[in-house]
Amino acid sequence: MAVTSSAQTFEYVVIGAGAMGSAAAYHLARDGRRVLLLEQFAVGHTRGSSHGESRIFRFAYPNADYAQLAMQCKPLWRQLEAESGERLLIETGGLDLADDPEGFNAVDEVARTLERLGAAYALLDAEQVRARFPMFSMSREGRAVYSPDAGILLADRCVRAFVRLAQAQGAVVHEHEAVRAIHPEGAHVWVETAQQRYRARAVIITAGAWVNALLAGLGFALPLRIEREQVAYFDARGSAEFRPERMPIWIHYRALIAYGFPDLGNGVKAGFHHAGHYLNSADENNGQPDAADLERLGNYIRMRFPALDPTPRNALTCLYTNAPDEDFIIDALPSVPNVIVASPCSGHGFKFAVGIGRALADLVQHGETSLHIRHTRRLAALLQQL
Ligand SMILES: Cc1cc2nc3c(=O)[nH]c(=O)nc-3n(C[C@H](O)[C@H](O)[C@H](O)COP(=O)(O)OP(=O)(O)OC[C@H]3O[C@@H](n4cnc5c(N)ncnc54)[C@H](O)[C@@H]3O)c2cc1C
Missing domain, CATH: 3.30.9.10 (D-Amino Acid Oxidase, subunit A, domain 2)
Structure with missing residues (x-):
């Protein structure tokens, strides 16, 4: 489908409807924000990181963070x-x-x-x-x-619950719509898919294993x-x-x-x-x-x-x-505070999805969060310029 000329406007666009993106959309919609969640495949697909019956939840970590x-x-x-x-x-x-x-x-x-x-x-x-x-x-x-x-x-159920509740609060969810490019422009960010252009106040990139494909368009790469x-x-x-x-x-x-x-x-x-x-x-x-x-x-x-x-x-x-040290990376792009990257897998992210979604919703709205993610705010240190 050709890209239509008129852009649609949302307050926030979330890219990727795995555990992290669907949780962010849920919290933003719950906060009364106008949010669009874009997923390149179908919600619940089996090619990423969040599908399946179950994930472990535990406090029991060697690392106190x-x-x-x-x-x-x-x-x-x-x-x-x-x-x-x-x-x-x-x-x-x-x-x-x-x-x-x-x-x-x-x-x-x-x-x-x-x-x-x-x-x-x-x-x-x-x-x-x-x-x-x-x-x-x-x-x-x-x-x-x-x-x-x-x-x-119950992993599949959690993702579906996030998406369903986000939609019930007014979030718009587009499946089978892959983001091709992100263009930050001052107080706005443009998001381009094969079908549409969108304008938002801020964009959250929760693209899991595909995150570097999106960052490449912005001239960056993460060592993942x-x-x-x-x-x-x-x-x-x-x-x-x-x-x-x-x-x-x-x-x-x-x-x-x-x-x-x-x-x-x-x-x-x-x-x-x-x-x-x-x-x-x-x-x-x-x-x-x-x-x-x-x-x-x-x-x-x-x-x-x-x-x-x-x-x-x-x-x-x-x-x-x-990530090289298996720690999460949840942060705004250096000098682009309205593009937030959350690449928190390293094989142990699901249990935190509901909190990371809350933190992402806080960061795009207020620039800070009470969730304990200080140790993940390290994008500038890891990002490589292409
Ligand atoms: C085998 C296995 C076992 C695990 N066990 C546990 C466990 O027991 N406990 C635990 O806490 N964690 C566990 N994890 C880790 C946890 O599941 C992941 O950290 C978490 O699911 C990552 O979610 P995500 O949203 O970052 O990534 P994903 O689920 O991959 O979501 C990213 C989404 O972005 C979409 N996307 C990408 N690019 C684009 C684009 N350009 N446009 C639109 N959409 C796009 C993708 O299609 C995908 O749906 C496990 C992981 C695996 C693989």
Whole structure:
């Protein structure tokens, strides 16, 4: 379709309807702002980072900045649940465990951080883990931190709830409309798609693994690496032990970190964090799971959860957009305060989406936020001029 000559005007344009963009649109619409959310594919598509049944929610981070942000996010998720009338965050508790020296430091750091922030937790030795959570098999030297504040976010449902509630408050959502260019011009920003030109007071770029394609048009690049990850489901053979009432989410700190979720009806879901399949661009992801990775995951499950069927099922791929240090980047472009970039994946962003959306809505309206994102305001330090 040809670009029409007359531009449409919005107060804010959000580019990308994954977890972050849909959350930003939800908060802006809730604040009574006139907002347009543009998505190049359909809402809920499976080529980016936010699709699938579930994501881990937890306070349990070694790094206090993320733990604090997660603590601010929990009431916001509950607010979204109340407004949507849906269950979105299932509290299961979480187990951060290690049974080799490589993992002990991380687990100890998690405990120290929770202690410092006054969050509830329990230190468990291997015997105590076996007694409380017999589904996990760990060596005698193992230890774990149990945190009651962890659980499962129903990811697809969360994104749909953000979009639905944003629309109910007047947000305009255009699917299958890719942004080609962004032109800041003083107090306004022009956004160009194949179909239309839009004028806005400010633009939020929440384009996930595609962020550099948009920044290139502005003469910038971020040092990001895109990684294709995969998860798979393992049949619990009808055992009630693996249901969320009994089994917590878990993170197993080891050379290749493993994590997983109890059985919500489709089996126990598990994956490796940073399995190491790097792509040159987000469009290279063909959605095909890697057979060798699945075999490795099946072997892990066989060793650690002997009661599960170790045959991987319903595998799906998903993208991480990694900053060099895995910290988020949420900031205005240097000398362009009305273009805000939020590239907060690095494989652990979903749990914060509701808070990051709030922070983005605050930043474009007021230039500041009470959300704990100071550590992410570092675009100038990372941006490379093309
Ligand atoms: C396998 C896996 C497991 C994970 N597990 C967890 C977990 O347990 N807990 C946790 O907290 N986090 C987890 N994460 C990370 C979390 O899911 C991501 O941080 C988060 O979903 C990123 O959301 P996003 O909105 O930045 O990116 P995306 O979801 O990719 O959204 C970006 C959107 O922008 C659109 N877009 C791009 N360019 C354009 C354009 N030019 N015009 C219009 N639209 C455009 C894209 O199509 C896309 O829909 C996991 C990620 C993966 C891959």
